[in-house]
Amino acid sequence: MSHEKKTIAIVGGSGYAGGEFLRLALGHPHLEVTQVTSERSAGLPVSLVHPNLRGVTNLKFRKAAELGEADIVVLALPHNSAAKRIAEFEARGRVIVDLSADFRLKDPEVYRAVYGEAHPAPEKLGEWVYGNPELRREELRGATRIACAGCFATSVILALYPLLKLGVLLPKDIVATGLVGSSAAGASASDASHHPERAGSLRVYKPVGHRHTAEAQQELPGHFPLHLSAISTPRVRGILTTVQAWVPDGWSDKDVWTAYREVYGAEPFIRIVKAARGIHRYPDPMLLDGTNFCDLGFEMDMDTGRVVLMSAIDNLVKGTAGHAIQSLNIAHGWDETAGLGFLGLHPA
Amino acid sequence: MSHEKKTIAIVGGSGYAGGEFLRLALGHPHLEVTQVTSERSAGLPVSLVHPNLRGVTNLKFRKAAELGEADIVVLALPHNSAAKRIAEFEARGRVIVDLSADFRLKDPEVYRAVYGEAHPAPEKLGEWVYGNPELRREELRGATRIACAGCFATSVILALYPLLKLGVLLPKDIVATGLVGSSAAGASASDASHHPERAGSLRVYKPVGHRHTAEAQQELPGHFPLHLSAISTPRVRGILTTVQAWVPDGWSDKDVWTAYREVYGAEPFIRIVKAARGIHRYPDPMLLDGTNFCDLGFEMDMDTGRVVLMSAIDNLVKGTAGHAIQSLNIAHGWDETAGLGFLGLHPA
Amino acid sequence: MSHEKKTIAIVGGSGYAGGEFLRLALGHPHLEVTQVTSERSAGLPVSLVHPNLRGVTNLKFRKAAELGEADIVVLALPHNSAAKRIAEFEARGRVIVDLSADFRLKDPEVYRAVYGEAHPAPEKLGEWVYGNPELRREELRGATRIACAGCFATSVILALYPLLKLGVLLPKDIVATGLVGSSAAGASASDASHHPERAGSLRVYKPVGHRHTAEAQQELPGHFPLHLSAISTPRVRGILTTVQAWVPDGWSDKDVWTAYREVYGAEPFIRIVKAARGIHRYPDPMLLDGTNFCDLGFEMDMDTGRVVLMSAIDNLVKGTAGHAIQSLNIAHGWDETAGLGFLGLHPA
Amino acid sequence: MSHEKKTIAIVGGSGYAGGEFLRLALGHPHLEVTQVTSERSAGLPVSLVHPNLRGVTNLKFRKAAELGEADIVVLALPHNSAAKRIAEFEARGRVIVDLSADFRLKDPEVYRAVYGEAHPAPEKLGEWVYGNPELRREELRGATRIACAGCFATSVILALYPLLKLGVLLPKDIVATGLVGSSAAGASASDASHHPERAGSLRVYKPVGHRHTAEAQQELPGHFPLHLSAISTPRVRGILTTVQAWVPDGWSDKDVWTAYREVYGAEPFIRIVKAARGIHRYPDPMLLDGTNFCDLGFEMDMDTGRVVLMSAIDNLVKGTAGHAIQSLNIAHGWDETAGLGFLGLHPA
Structure with missing residues (x-):
């Protein structure tokens, strides 16, 4: 491992995913951001769009057409944009990280069913590693194509993975309900995101048909009916997901603990949160803004065999830019936690 | 129907349920609030505790021991307090409304299982009508004992009732997830309700074992496994409940519409909210603060037969004081909407 | 006074001011809304834009070009739109209420200085009564042209009026700082109103040069230097204004009380809020959403002669649509509080 | 400068100031937290009270009576507690940092006038350096007694210091209005901090008589009448202060810029925020949660000579624990920014 920094270019850096990646990369010991593109804001300082970076960097946006070479190219483009121009980006860097779907x-064929059109580069799909460190750590080592997991999918996958890996869930319908912050809808203003219409809202925006269902089903072991519903909350960041699943007769809290510990015991960014006292007994996204943690909890209903799994993440960090960094750390053999040291605030 | 007003006494008027009942009763054409009790605030003006009533009423709190007679006595006491002293209250008024459980x-026996102790007055349980106007309108006419439905139970019951009444749901697990405002936990401060700990929180507070499960199962037709989870949100008022249920093959949106319309077509406070355009397409408690509406919506997943039912209410109005007023209106033969005319705000 | 209702047409009813006027007018005993215009939403139900009105009215938007006659025409247009087309509107109704500036x-000349262009109809300015009931009640009786006061101006004027009317303030700089909800910027989405950028923001948006300075100086008695600053808060509705002014040596709380009572003692919508106990000791817009109250408070610094005046209103009600209704009530000789009975919520 | 870490003990670590200091110290390259005290939570893991530290530290609270030695002792006690027991703490460590007043x-005598009782250790007052790095950097070098500046005082002082140091303000009344988050009132629950009473509130809590007035007057150069008002906002963290002051005829923005740059040009944590475009044109505490920045802005009213100064900080970081760390860095000759690298979030 060299102490020389890797240069990194962020394509589409004016959105929230790109901006968050930029924030993390600026504090990363092995990364040096040399280029950030934005069609709309080309020529402007990045700190005009991301005011948290005022006084921190002098980088300016350029147009993607002016993209030069870099060791790592991070694509933070709208869905279905990166794949259409992938050859262009592959010519610029050896390692490509895509934050889109x-x-x-x-x-x-699944892509076509979910996204409503043919994939622009189907022959390349096999080259990419799904950027979920907890499930794909070995494949990520040395990887040069990383497709970062979706934020809601990540919260569902990390909650369910241990129980499905161990094969203990009953073959019944699994229902996952995600409470999602407004930043997940991106940086573009719309009538629906107008503050007076949105500030106090609890808005079911995807009761059925959420696209991340396919991702979760692809990555999770076994076959089972998985149902997702997504609701907007007044928070800006964060996802709290509750998953309703069913365990065999006789299962108790202890068995779920054991399963989680067995699978996640060595994970640097997974915490099991299930406190018997205090006021913060289960995962809460309030505590995770800016961090790469996924907090997991659970509770059993002994009478019915129902287990309620809970997961909380910051959608822009563990749900997007943070696990991109974590994946890059693994790919390059760096300390897996490099650049991801922020602990979160209390109170927040 | 006489034009003379009925006198009303509110026992436990310093809490949020009692305060909301007081607000509604002060604007009711057939009610005259003559007494409000509070042990803690006896002697103080009610407007000191409920500052929205400044300049509106000169009522002062008195102790319950000083309770005089009234046509109607409303009990807004903590759970398990009203039943122990019910004879005392029955001696004060002909009509008793209890806002507790x-x-x-x-x-x-169900009471004992749910609330953990023997019911103090089991012989009286048969005298009470469950105060849910949509299900119990006929029984409410002339009723003198009204036990107002619980807030989360109401949101679950009103969402499910049409499909269960018509017997069309498949016999599979029904999962209801309630997003609840902080006022549902009452007016007493605690570490958990301290603003810095609570303001940005999404806190699962009852993943399993919610007591309203028993209420919902008692009132809803048929036998089926019902599972409730409750989550606190940063809102102060309001409940948004999503219910995951399962309909037969071939069912479509239209069938659910038909069922809802058939059962609720004439209801003054039920609205079906399912818009094909605009930004407010489904029920949202943001729009219901202060109103007695229950907004209902739904969405079908045609591939799996899953239907997601959605209901939104103000927990203190349609969930508590509002349906108490609506029940009283029915009981006395008044216009069912009397005193409940507030439309809600937009923006809010 | 006839019991027949007056017909009313709202021009520009898809914005927040027009929507709020519509809500209030629908519940008014002497008003019947017969027309609502919106260029953008013509043909759509008003409840699609104002979802609080679902099930309450079947009114649809029409284009202003299709405006028919009505007893009262309410103009809820952007600033500088109404004046340019005033003849057109005067042809439609006998009474015109303008909610703009x-x-x-x-x-x-003041108009030109403040709004940057010549007034389109300067010859008509003398026909209009400034729609502030507390200052202009006598002029409003029988008025047929009512120019409703600005929201921030109203909060400043009502706080200062008693002390200036009585001539007791020292001739020093008066500083008024307004904390304003996001609805004051209107219903159109923008980058600045995008929820993730705005939800947690405290944004100084007009530190100097606020246009309402001219209104306040016109209406308030005497000559004095008045300085306004306006700050956006995370609330949707409401303005809390603190005014820093200076009283003579020896003045105490009691003198300010006396002044407020002398001037506002009979006002139906002014409340003096200055409690020695409890947690709601001064005016707070939290308690006023949807109401027409202006709550006023104050505190003296005996050492320096500084008095801090505080006023709270709902910018869309007492700041716009509510005092329009109140002014109409006065103009027509109706009960001044007709249609304005909502008390506000606690908790809220 | 040795690479060995200094041991640090935090007395009163269960409150928000102590908890924030703990968070920052855990990430500091030259500090090792070895003890944290809390009378109420003795024996419990610190992460039970500060859940952001779950999995990050195994420290447990102990009672203050069990306090051992440490290189640095940080006192995070309620006001008027540290001074009474100062000898006890001086016996434990060479360097003492007090976060209280x-x-x-x-x-x-000023202390007695402001805090209402005689100072318990007046003979020691001369030993302490006021912990404001921008004003007292030279005195802080090698300091062993650091009295950290108050949060509201800091926001006022940093806004005014350049203009007062250069002696350019007119001798008129200066008015500072602080918008303060709920965490400033501390970690103890109360009726006033109960979420339903506080969530949407704009509450003037100190219109006159704020204790930080004395601090600001002591530290700022010159004699001038300074008036503070403090208002609670729905935010948890952060202070936005606007200061109304008066400059000579002919002054323009450029002169204020020059003054700020001259005084603060080399400051690592001061940023001048005054953008001509974009949506974040002035200081906003939204962008500063968790950071040690003080963002400063200003706007001139050329007609009146009024200048509105604006400052934003995180009350718990630059207002408390952050400038304590910054002061310690200076005192020990470490990099002044050590442990203070968090940039803040966007969106936030």
């Missing part, structure tokens, strides 16, 4: 699904 | 369950 | 200033 | 004021 374009290269997550392995099967182009 | 004490007289909702018909079966004292 | 177009007819508030008496002096066309 | 006990040792900020130099003059015991």
Whole structure:
């Protein structure tokens, strides 16, 4: 491992995913951001769009057409944009990280069903590793194509993975309800995101048909009916997901603990949160803004065999830019936690 | 129907349920509030505790021991307080309305299982009508004992009732997830309600074992496994409940519409909210603060037969004081909407 | 006074001011809304834009070009739109109420200085009454042209009026700082109103040069230097204004009380809020959403002669649509509080 | 400078100031937290009270009576507690940092006037350096007694210091209005901090008589009448202060810029925020949660000579624990920014 920094270019850096990646990369010991593109804001300082970076960097946006070479190219483009221009980006850097959904699904037919059109580069799908460190750590080592997991999908996958890996869930319908912050809808203003219409809202925006269902089903072991519903909350960041699943007769809290510990015991960014006292007994996204943690909790209903799994993440960090950094750390053999040291605030 | 007003006494008027009942009763054409009790605030003006009533009323709190007679006595006491002293209150008025859980369950054994102790007055349980106007309108006419439905129970019951009444749901697990405002936990400060700990929180507070499960199962037709989870949100008022249920093959949106319309077509406070355009397409408690509406919506997943039912209410109005007023209106033969005319705000 | 209702047409009813006027007018005993215009939403139900009105009215938007006659025409247009087309509207109704700033200033030169262009109809300025019931009640009786006061101006004027009317303030700089909800910026989405950028923001948006300075100086008695600063808060509705002014040596709380009572003692919508106990000791817009109250408070610094005046209103009600209704009530000789009975919520 | 870490003990670590200091110290390259005390939570893991530290530290609270030695002792006690027991703490460590108000004021008579009782250790007041790095950097070098500046005082002082140091303000009344988050009132729950009473509130809590007035007057150069008002906002963290002051005829923005740059040009944590475009044109505490920045802005009213100064900080960081760390960095000759690298979030 060299102490020389890797240069990194961020394509589409004026959105929230790109901006968050930029924030993390600026504090990363092995990364040096040399280029950030934005069609709309080309020529402007990045700190005009991301005011948290005032006085921190002098970088300016350029147009993607002016993209030069870099060791690592990070694509933070709208869905279905990266795949169409992938050859262009591959010519600029050896390692490509895509934050969109374009290269997550392995099967182009599933892609077509979910995203409503043919995949622009189906022959390349096999080259990409799904950027979920907890499930794909070995494949990520040395990887040069990383397709970062979706934020809601990540919260569902990390909650369910241990129980499905161990094969203990009953073959019944699994229902996952995600409470999602407004930043997940991106940086573009709309009538629906107008503050007076949105500030106090609890808005079901995807009761059925959420696209991340396919991702979660691809990555999770076994076959089972998985149902997702997504609701907007007044928070800006964060996802709290509750998953309703069913365990065999006789199962108790202890068994779920054991399963989680067995699978996640060594994970640097997974915490099991299930406190018997205090006021913060289960995962809460309030505590995770800016951090790469995924907090997981659970509770059993002994009478019915129902287990309620809970997961909380910051959608822009563990749900997007943070696990991109974590994946890059693994790919390059760096300390897996490099650049991800922020602990979160209390109170927040 | 006489034009003379009925006198009303509110026992436990310093809490949020009692305060909301007081607000509504002060604007009611047939009610005259003559007494409000509070042990803690006896002697103080009610407007010191409920500052929205400044300049509106000169009522002062008195102790319950000083309770005089009234046509109607409304009990807004903590759970398990009203039943222990019910004879005392029955001596004061002909009509008793209880806002607590004490007289909702018909079966004292269920009460014991849910509330952890024997019911103090099991012989009286049969006298009470469950105060849900949509289900119990006929029984409410002339009723003198009204046990107002619980807030989360109401949101679950009103969402499910049409489909269960018509017997069309598949016999699979029904999962209801309630997003609840902080006022539902009452007016007493605690570490958990301290603003810095609570303001940005999404806190699962009852993943399993919610007591309103028994109420909902008692009132809803048929036998089926019902699972409730409750989550606190940063809102002060309001409940948004999503219910995951399962309909037969071939069912479509239209069938659910038909069922809802058939059962609720004439209801003054039920609105079906399912818009094809605009930014407010489904029920949202943001729009219901202060109103007695229950907004209902739904969405079908045609591939799996899953239907997601959605209901939104103000927990203190349609969930508590509002349906108490609506029940009283029915009981006395008044216009069912009397005193409940507030439309809600937009923006809010 | 006839019991027949007056017909009313709202021009520009898709914005927040027009929507709030519509809500209030629908519940008014002497008003019948017969027309609502919106260029953008013509043909759509008003409840699609104002979802609080679902099930309450079947009114649809029409284009202003299709405006028919009505007893009263309410103009809820952007600033500088109403004046340009005033003849068109005068042809439709006998009474015109303008919610914009177009007819508030008496002096066309002041208008030009403040709004940056010549007034389109300076010859008509003298016909209009400034729609502030507390200052202009006598002029409002029988008025047919009512120019409703600005929201921030109202909060400043009502706080200062008693002390200036009585001539007791020292001739020093008066500083008024307004904390304003996001609805004051209107219903159009923008980058600045995008929820993730705005939800947690405290944003100084007009530190100097606020246009309502001219209104306040026109209406308030005496000559004095008045300085306004305006700050956006995370609330949707409401303005809390603190005014820093200076009283003579020896003044105490009691003198300010006396002044407020002398001037506002009979006002139906002014409340003096200055409690020695409890947690709601001063005016707070939290308690006023949807109401027409202006709550006023104050505190003296005996050492320096500084008095801090505080006023709270709902910018869309007492700041716009509510005092329009109140002014109409006065103009027609109706009960001044008709249609304005909502008390506000606690908790809220 | 040795690479060995200094041991640090935090007395009163269960409150928000102590908890924030703990968070920052855990990430500091030259500090090792070895002890944290809390009378109420003795024996419990610190992460039970500060859940952001879950999995990050195994420290447990102990009672203050069990306090051992440490290189640095940080006192995070309620006001008027540290001074009474100062000898006890001086026996434990060479360097003492006090986060309370006990040792900020130099003059015991001023202390008595402001805090209402005699100072418990007036003979020691001269030993303490006021912990404001921008004003007292030279005195802080090698300091062993650091009395950290108050949060509101800091926001006022940093806004005014350049203009007062350069002696350019007119001798008129200066008015500072602070908008303060709920965390400033501390970690103890109360009726006033109960979420339903506080969530949407704009509450003037100190219109006159704020204790930080004395601090600001002591530290700022010159004699001038300074008036503070403090208002609670729905935010948890952060202070936005606007200061109304008066400059000579002919002054323009450029002159204020020059003054700020001259005084603060080399400051690592001061940023001048005054953008001609974009949506974040002035200081906003939204962008500063968790950071040690003080963002400063200003706007001139050329007609009146009024200048509105604006400052934003995180009350718990630059207002408390952050400038304590910054002061310690200076005292020990470490990099002044050590442990203070968090940039803040966007969106936030």
